[in-house]
Amino acid sequence: MTTSLPLVFDEPRRAKKPPRHLADLSGEERRTAVAALGEPAFRAKQLSNHYFSRLVSDAAEMTDLPAATRDKLVAELMPPLLTKVRDMECDNGTTRKSLWKLLDGSLVESVLMRYTDRTTMCVSSQAGCGMACPFCATGQAGLTRNMSTAEIVEQVVDGARALARGEIAGGPGRVNNIVFMGMGEPMANYKAVIGAVRRFTEPAPDGLGISARGVTVSTVGLVPRINQLATEGIPVTLALSLHAPDDELRDELVPINNRWKVDEVLDAAWGYAEKTKRRVSIEYAMIRDINDHAWRASLLAEKLAARGDWGWVHVNLIPLNPTPGSKWTASDPADEREFVRRLQAGGIPTTVRDTRGQEIDGACGQLAAANRD
Numbered sequence: 001m002t003t004s005l006p007l008v009f010d011e012p013r014r015a016k017k018p019p020r021h022l023a024d025l026s027g028e029e030r031r032t033a034v035a036a037l038g039e040p041a042f043r044a045k046q047l048s049n050h051y052f053s054r055l056v057s058d059a060a061e062m063t064d065l066p067a068a069t070r071d072k073l074v075a076e077l078m079p080p081l082l083t084k085v086r087d088m089e090c091d092n093g094t095t096r097k098s099l100w101k102l103l104d105g106s107l108v109e110s111v112l113m114r115y116t117d118r119t120t121m122c123v124s125s126q127a128g129c130g131m132a133c134p135f136c137a138t139g140q141a142g143l144t145r146n147m148s149t150a151e152i153v154e155q156v157v158d159g160a161r162a163l164a165r166g167e168i169a170g171g172p173g174r175v176n177n178i179v180f181m182g183m184g185e186p187m188a189n190y191k192a193v194i195g196a197v198r199r200f201t202e203p204a205p206d207g208l209g210i211s212a213r214g215v216t217v218s219t220v221g222l223v224p225r226i227n228q229l230a231t232e233g234i235p236v237t238l239a240l241s242l243h244a245p246d247d248e249l250r251d252e253l254v255p256i257n258n259r260w261k262v263d264e265v266l267d268a269a270w271g272y273a274e275k276t277k278r279r280v281s282i283e284y285a286m287i288r289d290i291n292d293h294a295w296r297a298s299l300l301a302e303k304l305a306a307r308g309d310w311g312w313v314h315v316n317l318i319p320l321n322p323t324p325g326s327k328w329t330a331s332d333p334a335d336e337r338e339f340v341r342r343l344q345a346g347g348i349p350t351t352v353r354d355t356r357g358q359e360i361d362g363a364c365g366q367l368a369a370a371n372r373d
Contacts, residue, residue, distance in 0.1 A: 007130060007131065007132055008142065018081050026198075034047070034077070052209075059074040082158070094114040098158070106145060110156075110159065110182055111182070119174065123180060123182050126189050131256055149191075149192045149193075149196045153199045159175055180193065187229075194229075212235045216239050221240060223260045239280070242284055245299040250262055266303060286339065292331040297346075301342060301343050305348065318353045
């Protein structure tokens with residue numbers, strides 16, 4: 001079960017940076033950038049309104065801007081960052097997975113999932129991932145580079161635009177839920193991810209105006225960054241990818257556990273919940289005969305309950321979406337049911353994730369891996 005890949009926290013020095021984009025900048029930074037281009041600072045608000053409210057990035061549609069300057073402003077502050085390689089749809093058109101090529105040729109993925117009560121965008125924060133989890137297609141690809149704030153935001157703006165234009169089954173709509181559960185470890189690209197969270201949650205026209213409660217940031221357990229996130233004043237949901245309640249197994253499944261052990265990570269998650277009053281989600285991929293033993297469910301319930309019974313946590317079990325040729329596969333349904341029963345008997349709210357997109361390489365990293373050649 002051991003992995004030969006090292007943990008990588010910093011992107012390679014040769015990584016190519018994308019150009020500056022409006023979405024990288026705060027409102028004040030946008031005004032400064034516009035003024036540096038010789039334009040009145042109020043043009044920044046006009047550009048922001050087009051991008052975040054109207055979801056427009058074509059200069060020809062920005063008729064309130066002078067024709068002589070709109071092309072220059074768009075070229076300087078809305079450069080193209082993502083090129084769509086392909087879309088794949090399933091679930092009667094309510095799930096759409098997009099494969100994107102970045103300017104340096106790196107491939108990343110995003111997924112739009114429309115439900116009856118919400119529309120969720122699952123976004124990537126890195127090209128590849130340096131966390132080396134052996135059951136994850138992205139983790140086995142290694143880290144190519146961090147994504148910029150704007151590259152992260154562009155994934156959501158594309159989904160929002162498709163919804164607004166009625167391109168997704170179910171008619172016009174809007175994105176109201178964002179999860180950082182695509183490619184990459186968000187906490188290893190902290191600055192850009194927090195920038196994207198601010199763009200998502202700031203009211204229009206500075207951002208998309210999505211409730212912070214509708215944003216989930218996941219991590220495999222970078223304890224210092226979990227602690228830092230608790231100080232940001234943005235009450236997003238924290239999702240901790242735990243996958244094992246004991247250090248012996250988690251050292252193998254989630255190699256970062258060799259640096260921060262299960263109890264340290266759970267203490268940090270509890271601290272986040274205590275400070276933000278936001279319930280933490282424990283993500284747990286159910287892997288047949290590896291981590292789905294009934295005694296592990298009881299141990300997990302015991303560890304979570306020991307930290308408090310004030311509703312600070314719930315467990316989200318994820319039937320593993322196996323990658324082609326992998327020895328890792330989903331748990332037997334009977335074992336999954338017993339796992340749920342033991343957690344609930346221990347007083348831990350538990351859900352089993354509604355899996356989507358298996359027929360379109362739904363496990364993140366599969367589509368990019370298949371197209372990498």
